[in-house]
Amino acid sequence: MANQENDNKEYTGGKFQRSVLQVAEAQTLLKSYAKLLSVEEVPLTASNGRVLGNAIEAPHPFPAFDRSAMDGYAVIAADLTAADKNNMVWLEVVDVIPCGAVASRAVTQGTAARIMTGAQLPEGADTVIMLEATVSRTDEGIRYVGIGKPAAPGQHITPCGLELRTGDPVLPAGRIIGPGDIAVLAALGVPHVPVRRKPKVAVFATGSELLEVDEPLVPGRIRNSNSPMLEALIREAGGEPVMLGAIADDLELARSKVQMALESCDLVITTGGVSVGDYDIMGDLIRERSGDMLFNKIAMRPGSVTTAAVRGGTILLALSGNPGACFVGFQLFARPVIGLMQGAAQPDLPEWTAFLGTDYTRANTFTRYVRARLEIREGRLYAYPATVDESSVTVTIKDSDCLIIIPPDSGPFHEGDMVKVLKLPGELIG
Numbered sequence: 001m002a003n004q005e006n007d008n009k010e011y012t013g014g015k016f017q018r019s020v021l022q023v024a025e026a027q028t029l030l031k032s033y034a035k036l037l038s039v040e041e042v043p044l045t046a047s048n049g050r051v052l053g054n055a056i057e058a059p060h061p062f063p064a065f066d067r068s069a070m071d072g073y074a075v076i077a078a079d080l081t082a083a084d085k086n087n088m089v090w091l092e093v094v095d096v097i098p099c100g101a102v103a104s105r106a107v108t109q110g111t112a113a114r115i116m117t118g119a120q121l122p123e124g125a126d127t128v129i130m131l132e133a134t135v136s137r138t139d140e141g142i143r144y145v146g147i148g149k150p151a152a153p154g155q156h157i158t159p160c161g162l163e164l165r166t167g168d169p170v171l172p173a174g175r176i177i178g179p180g181d182i183a184v185l186a187a188l189g190v191p192h193v194p195v196r197r198k199p200k201v202a203v204f205a206t207g208s209e210l211l212e213v214d215e216p217l218v219p220g221r222i223r224n225s226n227s228p229m230l231e232a233l234i235r236e237a238g239g240e241p242v243m244l245g246a247i248a249d250d251l252e253l254a255r256s257k258v259q260m261a262l263e264s265c266d267l268v269i270t271t272g273g274v275s276v277g278d279y280d281i282m283g284d285l286i287r288e289r290s291g292d293m294l295f296n297k298i299a300m301r302p303g304s305v306t307t308a309a310v311r312g313g314t315i316l317l318a319l320s321g322n323p324g325a326c327f328v329g330f331q332l333f334a335r336p337v338i339g340l341m342q343g344a345a346q347p348d349l350p351e352w353t354a355f356l357g358t359d360y361t362r363a364n365t366f367t368r369y370v371r372a373r374l375e376i377r378e379g380r381l382y383a384y385p386a387t388v389d390e391s392s393v394t395v396t397i398k399d400s401d402c403l404i405i406i407p408p409d410s411g412p413f414h415e416g417d418m419v420k421v422l423k424l425p426g427e428l429i430g
Contacts, residue, residue, distance in 0.1 A: 020297045023332060023367060026308070027348075029294050030317070030333055033310050034340035037197040037266065044185055047177045050195035051238060051342035056171040059188060061161035066121040069156045073112040073134060073145050074125035077153045085148050088135070093143040097122060112145050121157060128156035164188075174345030176238075196342035201234045201334075202261035203227055204244035206254060206273035206282055207321060212246070225394055226271040226319075226326045233330050236425055237338040239267070249273070251281045258285065262314045266341060269334055272321030274305045282318045283307065299408070301368040302391035303329040322391040328369045328403065331424065349422040352402070356419050357384035360404070361412040368408075371400035372421065374428050383421050401429045 021029070039053035068074065075091060083089040095113040097103050103122030107113050112129075113122045121128070135146040164170065170188065171181055177193065185193060210224040211217070224246045234241040242265055247253050254273075261268040273282035274296075286293055286309045296307040302325035307318040315337060319329040331349060339347025354374065362368070371386040383404050386396035402421040406413070413419060 019295075020299050020304075021295045023298055023300050026295050026298050026306075027333060027336060030308055030315065031336060031340055031347075033294075033313075033315050034337045035266070035313065036343055037199060037341050039194050040197050041192040041194055044182060044191055044193055047185075047193040047195060048179065048182060049238065050177050050193070050198075051339075051344050052171055052173055052175045052177055052181075053194040053196045053343065055169060055173045056185065056188075056190065058164040058166055058168045058170055059190075060166055062164040062187060063158055063160055063162060066160050067158050068115045068117060068119050068121060068128045069158050070117050070128065070130050072115060072128045072130040072156065073147075074107055074115045074122050074128050075112045075147070075151070076107060076109060076125060077127045077151050077155075079109060080129075080147055080150045083147050083149050088146040088148050090137075090144045090146050093136075093145055095122065114145075126153040126157075127151045130156060172345065174343045176344065198238060198240040199266040199338050199341040200242055200264070201239040201338065202242045202244055202265040202268045203230045203234070203271075204257060204261070205246040205271045205321070206249060207246065208248040210246040210272075225323055226321065229323070229327065229397070230269060230271065230319075230330060233327075233335070234269075234338065237335045238342055238344070239338045249281050251284060254281050254285055255288075258316065262311050262316065266314065267334070267337060268314065268316045269330070270316070270318045271326050274307045274318045274320060286316070286318060299366045300328075300332075301364060301366050303332075303369075304366060306333065308333070320391065323394040323397065324371065324389070325391040327397050328371075331403065331422070332369070349403075349424065351405075352381065352421050352423050353418055354381040354383040354402075354404075354421050356404075356413050356415055356417045357382040359412065359414050360385050360406065362406075364406055364408050364410065366408050368406040369422070370404040370406055371396050372402050372404045373399055374402050374421070374423075376428070383419060399429060400424065401426065 079091060080089055091110060091112040093114055094111045095103050095105055097113055097115045097119045099116045099118040102120055103113060107122050107124035129147055129151055137144050170184060205224050205227050209221045211221050213223055231241040231243055244257060247257060270282050286307055292309040292311050294308040294310060298304055298306050303320050305320055306329045309316045317334055319326045336347040370389050372383045375382045383402060385404055388396055401424050405420045
């Protein structure tokens with residue numbers, strides 16, 4: 001799983017010949033091969049986190065009727081013109097309307113209907129008087145309500161179509177569905193939601209040094225941490241991981257496994273074997289058909305050896321075996337592709353601006369993406385670089401909720417300087 005990263009901008013000899021691309025160039029090139037997947041319908045209750053395949057319009061007004069905004073009495077505003085504290089207007093109560101019921105009769109001049117919050121306004125009524133602003137009495141078995149001040153038409157009424165009219169846009173295609181969206185769709189009577197199919201993403205790691213998670217440590221070998229990390233990242237991005245395990249540094253085995261994955265999945269991700277070592281087989285495998293290669297070196301740290309090819313129309317993305325580089329490479333390249341396959345409106349990580357929480361003085365010949373923790377202090381956003389941010393370091397991944405972008409040859413940054421950050425998915429950790 002180990003990879004080496006070299007600061008040389010180009011390898012010019014032998015099988016390691018590489019030409020460097022800027023990150024944005026590599027992203028644009030890779031995205032151009034992301035194929036939009038088909039639309040399928042899922043139950044509303046299973047749609048959270050999925051990407052909406054088609055725009056949704058309101059099938060009817062919402063609310064679908066004029067409804068009372070509070071408990072009280074539905075009346076005719078003109079009946080209360082003369083009401084004041086010295087002249088109580090008394091109206092006969094002719095109906096009681098619970099929420100979910102429909103009035104049994106219209107409200108006419110001189111009458112009122114007791115109404116509950118959310119109930120449909122009866123015909124004839126044009127305003128609602130809150131219960132606390134009324135008094136009541138019963139005279140010879142007839143119930144009356146007393147009101148001591150005038151009211152304007154429309155008071156305490158939520159009118160039909162206030163939020164949405166028939167045909168109004170509700171949700172655009174490409175939106176990631178959340179709990180609020182589900183509430184709206186339920187209110188509009190949408191039991192099945194059109195979403196893009198989840199991309200099937202094959203994952204395997206290369207390296208004879210790899211142990212499975214449940215295996216005991218032995219000298220010279222390490223546990224395969226990248227595969228379970230990638231599985232979680234793929235799910236987080238909306239994909240469906242297909243885990244193919246780890247394989248030793250065997251070119252024939254890797255070739256057959258890659259071919260199988262390319263034929264059965266929408267995207268293939270490998271980790272390890274893309275550097276310049278004698279046993280870095282993924283680089284060799286991709287170079288076998290150089291015409292399929294998109295890039296094999298990017299002007300970035302960590303993960304400059306990130307490599308991509310397209311075979312049979314399917315993207316093969318080979319990430320570094322170093323955990324930190326693998327994590328960053330996924331966020332910059334795999335995540336946008338998975339999003340675009342689902343038609344996501346915003347497939348890239350959002351770029352924010354923050355104050356640097358502490359000095360950062362490391363020299364960089366390439367753009368560096370520094371794992372960092374965000375913190376809000378006195379209404380200002382601060383980014384704190386990880387104290388150890390080497391490509392091979394694993395533990396600081398768990399403490400990061402953003403990547404600080406350090407431009408090449410930028411010189412030292414000091415506490416309080418403004419920096420650009422890429423916000424990672426999820427809540428702030430700090």
